[in-house]
Amino acid sequence: MKKVFFGIIALLSFSACEPDFTVQEDSPPVPIVYGLLDKNDGEHIIRITKSFQLGGNAFTSAQNPDSSRIEGIEPVILVKDSDGEVEKTIPLTKKTITGKPEGVFYSGEQEVYAFQENLSSFKTYELTFDYKGKVVSAETPILQVTKNNWETPKSVQQFVGFLRSDQSGDEEFPKFQDIGISFTTNENIGQYEVYAKLPYLNVFTDGTESADTLVYKVATVAVRKEGESKNADLNSETFINAIPDFLTNPANLAYREVADSIVLALVAGGEELATYIEVNNPSTGIIQEKPAYTNVSNGLGIFSTVFQLERSFEMVNPSLQLLTLYGPLNDYKFCTRRLNAYVQARPHMQCPAK
Secondary structure (H helix, E strand, C coil): CCCCCCCCCCCCCCCCCCCEEECCCCCCCCEEEEEEEECCCCEEEEEEEECCCCEEEHHHHHCCHHHHCCCCCCCEEEEECCCCCEEEEEECEEEEEEEECCCCCCCEEEEEEEEECCCCCCCEEEEEEEECCEEEEEEEECCCCCHHHEEECCCCCCCECCECCCCCCCCCCCCECCECCEEECCCCEEEEEEEEEEEEEEEECCCCEEEEEEEEEEEEEECCCCCCEEECCECHHHHHHHHHHHCCCCCCEEEEEECCEEEEEEEEEEHHHHHHHHHHCCCCCCCCCCCCCCCCECCEEEEEEEEEEEEEEEECHHHHHHHHHCHHHHHHCEEECCCCHHHHCCHHHECCCC
16 A cells, blocks of 8 residues: 655745745744554654744745754654553654655655554554653554445445446447445544545557556545444546546557456545644635644644555446547547457457557
8 A cells, every 4th residue: 555645744824926934033843743554554654854944935945855854853652552551662763765746845855764563453552752852742543444344335246337237338428327335434533535446557569568546536524423324426427537637648658458347445544634634624614714733742743544445346348348438538548358258249448469
């Protein structure tokens, strides 16, 4: 599973026309923590930086890694049992990662803190370290979503389709149907995000290949209590017509070999994370200012938990034919290697022989 990183390092308020401003000189630096622990991962990454003084151009300061680099800390993770007793102390190791997309804040190499541990949903994990005479800390439980939380589609053997049963996939104006997605909420979860994923293989004219996945967000679902039944149906027509927004066609693209299955994913976020996202979303009400929110004692940011559950469902033949024939998708060169009589009778669906 891919790591999830927040791009917000600090909330900067300045005029778009006048980026020069100065923070009060007596404002001490504040540690900023971003960490989301996921039971699926073996290595866990936490980013710890600090607020910084800004004099002059804000963009220039933000692009300098020394502005937010924090020094002189020795963070650890305390593993606690159900009674709050510390069972284990895990030192974090500083490491450098690469690949952060360019943005307002510096990209390229990033200093983070990491630890390796098989996380337990029966434990609580506390991050703690000393900084300038203060103890900075935050803790989180660990989420787990199981197949028992998944209600519909029910079975991994179940076929799913984008079209009504009377459609073959070669209609100029197909009639779509929604794919029903429902699940039961679990404890310690503040919100779910539901995704549809379409894996495919790019095959180029020089014979090289690259695997990729189209990731489409279906819905965000708020949670009020454990044991609720929630629905987040995939609108097939919207999904299919949105595919061109996710793709480009390199000049040397020969074809795209689409997978036989679509993947549906539930991404659960802890209660603290859900609150943090809600508070930092743009205000839509009369009151435009929102209070700052963090669960980090003597610091800022968020330390919480996520969990992703994926299930794969094989697409019915007409849905595969839709991907290869539907007008808005014609330029994207989808084809299939499914071997059955349906596909064999329709050469336009078949990928070229390798």
